[in-house]
Amino acid sequence: MNHVQPDEIELDATPFDKLREECGVMAVYGHPEAARMTYWGLYSLQHRGQESGGIATSNGEDIIDVKGMGLVSEIFTDDVLQKLPGQMAIGHTRYSTTGDSALLNAQPIRVESTKGLIAIAHNGNLVNLGTAKERLERDGAVFQTTSDTEIIVQLIAHSAETTLVDCIADSLSQVDGAFSIVMMTRNRIFAARDPRGFRPLCMGRIPGVDGKPDTFVFASETCALDLLHAKYERDVQPGELVMVSEDGVTSRYFNTTTKQASCIFEHVYFARPDSKVFGRWVQKSREEMGRQLARESAVEADLVVPVPDSGVTAAIGYSAESGIPFNFGLIRNHYVGRTFIEPTQRVRDFGVRMKLNPSRALLEGKRIILIDDSIIRGTTSRKIVRMCRAAGAKEVHMRISCPPTISPCFYGVDTPSTKELIAANNTIEEIRQFIEADSLAYLSLGGVLKACGAYEPHGNSFCTACYTGNYPTQWVDVDEILPAVAVKV
Numbered sequence: 001m002n003h004v005q006p007d008e009i010e011l012d013a014t015p016f017d018k019l020r021e022e023c024g025v026m027a028v029y030g031h032p033e034a035a036r037m038t039y040w041g042l043y044s045l046q047h048r049g050q051e052s053g054g055i056a057t058s059n060g061e062d063i064i065d066v067k068g069m070g071l072v073s074e075i076f077t078d079d080v081l082q083k084l085p086g087q088m089a090i091g092h093t094r095y096s097t098t099g100d101s102a103l104l105n106a107q108p109i110r111v112e113s114t115k116g117l118i119a120i121a122h123n124g125n126l127v128n129l130g131t132a133k134e135r136l137e138r139d140g141a142v143f144q145t146t147s148d149t150e151i152i153v154q155l156i157a158h159s160a161e162t163t164l165v166d167c168i169a170d171s172l173s174q175v176d177g178a179f180s181i182v183m184m185t186r187n188r189i190f191a192a193r194d195p196r197g198f199r200p201l202c203m204g205r206i207p208g209v210d211g212k213p214d215t216f217v218f219a220s221e222t223c224a225l226d227l228l229h230a231k232y233e234r235d236v237q238p239g240e241l242v243m244v245s246e247d248g249v250t251s252r253y254f255n256t257t258t259k260q261a262s263c264i265f266e267h268v269y270f271a272r273p274d275s276k277v278f279g280r281w282v283q284k285s286r287e288e289m290g291r292q293l294a295r296e297s298a299v300e301a302d303l304v305v306p307v308p309d310s311g312v313t314a315a316i317g318y319s320a321e322s323g324i325p326f327n328f329g330l331i332r333n334h335y336v337g338r339t340f341i342e343p344t345q346r347v348r349d350f351g352v353r354m355k356l357n358p359s360r361a362l363l364e365g366k367r368i369i370l371i372d373d374s375i376i377r378g379t380t381s382r383k384i385v386r387m388c389r390a391a392g393a394k395e396v397h398m399r400i401s402c403p404p405t406i407s408p409c410f411y412g413v414d415t416p417s418t419k420e421l422i423a424a425n426n427t428i429e430e431i432r433q434f435i436e437a438d439s440l441a442y443l444s445l446g447g448v449l450k451a452c453g454a455y456e457p458h459g460n461s462f463c464t465a466c467y468t469g470n471y472p473t474q475w476v477d478v479d480e481i482l483p484a485v486a487v488k489v
């Protein structure tokens, strides 16, 4: 066995200095308070990235941007928002997957190019950086940042096409990997998704009052539209480039031949349950994952206990299907963020204890089933199993609402390397011993796909590479993706 052994807690550790999940993007076209609307939207997308945030606005003549490290609410005070005039805005919340976590790489990235001023915000990760960047540098491109996102703008600037929209389509057809992007020039907004549709991106509309034109909104998740009272219209489709200008909304496709591979982990963990992602409610998928898990791995017990926050919806489904009562046996401190990508093991251990605390009144003398969405390093599970036993639980059974995570992600999720993924290096029985549970079971791959509607008519096709090691793109570092020892189920 090759376990990471949790160290003892170090009280002077700073456990929450790097809370990183995913990126979130927002765009608003045609609103007198575009910056403020974008700010509220980003607030709803804060769970997708907490390293840095930024908003760029256009007043028709110039693009002004404000970016900072930290949370959206820390960067954008009322005074700051006043400095962002204009009826168009794009925004971003970041955790880095390419390039440092530094202000330099915060987004939106604003570039004065041969094709005019362009600002861009990106969720996802490009996987053919080497070839594209080298070629651009040979052609004289000077990069301002170390992030992958700038490549898209440099490709636009160096495109031989004549119209801007053709240059954008040309650029997007040369990059590979995951990109849900919003872009802005002085007078237009663009929104696009990579041909596989890895990451979500939706479009909404706020009807204009008193004969004024409608406002168009783009966001990573529909929960951002709700806050703005924007009506969800549709998703930006994989391979689609949407443009909003004073002439209205137009759309074209820059790729129609690549097979869809939307990220299933969005439904398992990342997205908020109140969001519709890839045209499907996350709530519905997650509840169904819990139901399917109960059908696949039943166990006798007195109580179903979710690991908050991400395990809650699946636990509701598990309880409904099994008939075993549900209750919050673990209480979450809401002032602590996500823990799975904390910088060091010691810090992560401490983080789990600060974040979750058992409710002895509910657990004492009970046989409990803990439901979580994933085991990444095993830190959370091991800690909480111990905590629950210390709080008097008689038996602790662990159920996970997705298959074992055996391979890292290269498409915008900062999963740890293969050697840190517990399921890449241990059997399920070994993991059970490590987390000290009475039993452990994962949802099957077929089960998670079914729960996400993949087998329904017009169901999505998903990327499941973190469970299978089968990556939908070719441009990945092969050494890194091969599990040290594949999980023996």
Ligand SMILES: O=P(O)(O)OC[C@H]1O[C@H](OP(=O)(O)OP(=O)(O)O)[C@H](O)[C@@H]1O
Pocket (backbone or CB within 6 Å): 269, 307, 308, 309, 310, 311, 337, 338, 339, 340, 341, 372, 373, 374, 375, 376, 377, 378, 379, 380, 381
């Ligand atoms: O095996 P580990 O390395 O401990 O990681 C797994 C845990 O990390 C995630 O939750 P997280 O605490 O990040 O966020 P959440 O509050 O949204 O559930 C995930 O939902 C698991 O609970």
Ligand SMILES: NC(=O)CC[C@H](N)C(=O)O
Pocket (backbone or CB within 6 Å): 021, 022, 023, 024, 094, 095, 096, 097, 098, 099, 105, 122, 123, 124, 125, 126, 147, 148, 149, 412, 413
């Ligand atoms: N997680 C993401 O979507 C990151 C976007 C981009 N690749 C960056 O690193 O800044």
Ligand code: SF4
Pocket (backbone or CB within 6 Å): 198, 262, 263, 264, 265, 266, 408, 409, 410, 411, 412, 413, 463, 464, 465, 466, 467
């Ligand atoms: S590898 Fe996993 S996390 Fe990454 S896009 Fe595919 S399913 Fe999503």
Ligand SMILES: [Mg+2]
Pocket (backbone or CB within 6 Å): 307, 308, 309, 310, 311, 372, 373
């Ligand atoms: Mg969790």
